[in-house]
Amino acid sequence: MENIIEAINLKKVYGEQTALNIDSLNIKNGEIFGLAGNNGAGKTTLFSCLLDLIRPTTGEISIKDKPVNKNSEWKNITGSYLDENFLIDFLTPMEYLKFVAGSHDVNPNDMQQLLEPFQGFMGEELMNSKKYIRDLSTGNKVRVGITGAMFWSPELLVLDEPFAHLDPSSQIKLKNLLKEYNQKTNAAILVSSHDLRHVTDLCSRIVLLHEGLINKDIKTSTNTLQELEEYFSVG
Known part of the structure; x- marks a missing residue:
């Protein structure tokens, strides 16, 4: 498989603090890639550099x-x-999804078919809600944001802590949705998560960041969860 992402000599410095320091990182097409680490490890910084939200030093x-x-x-x-700042909070959920569709040249006649796989994850009530996004719960904002990121079938999907703020049923639905999406489209999926069980269940490869550095690069196996738990119990 070819690489879809390549990072070389990537460093982000704030004053005297180095938030990110990665010599080399390649992510392949079709890979479900997990990013794990404690707060301040550099996960969001890496995703923000990838999406050109911040520029590396x-x-x-x-x-x-x-x-x-x-x-x-x-x-x-x-x-x-990455967070609710990606949303347009004065729109309803469906207005936002239609805005995303227009940004990616999706035919309006195709919207219903494209959103069908997300009905169970979002729920009919949220899909048809007349509330503005700013008035939704944090969990519902996450549902809208993830659906908006996925439904138009991108080749690359980047989600920062997608399981946070979701109830257990929605977490399971999301995990299954991401697996099915990867199988159907062969899209590369990048996920960061504090939940080690979710990341090991979902991802074929996991990178551990610590103080901006790659400490481990693991191909997921039956022993990966135990390995991660032992790693973080010492840290």
Whole structure:
């Protein structure tokens, strides 16, 4: 499989603090990639550099061999949800999803079919809600944001702590949804999570960050959860 993401000599420094320091990181097409680490490990910083929300101090991160800070083609194939700032809070859920569809040249006549796989995850009540997004619970905002990132079938999906704020039923639905999406589209999926069980259940590969550095790069196996629990019990 070819690489969809390549990071080389990637460093982000704030004053005297180095938030990220990665010599090399490659992520392949079709890979479900997990990012784990304690608070401040650099997970969100890495995703923010990938999405060109912040610029690295040195180094480069590319999607499909093109640096993200020098072109915008990657936006046409990348769906992402990091936090509620990605939403437009004065729209209803469906108005927001229609806005996303228009941004990616989705035919309005295809909306119902594209959203069908997400009915169980979002729920009919939220799908048809007349509330503005700003008035929704945090969990419902997460549902809307993740659905907006996925339903138009991007080749690359980036989700920061997607299981946070979701109830157990929604967490299981999301995990199954992501697995099915990967099998159907062969999209690369990047997920960060504090929940070690979710990340080991979902991901084929897990990278552990500590103080901006890659400490471990693990191919998931039956022993991975125990390995991660032992790692974090010492940290």
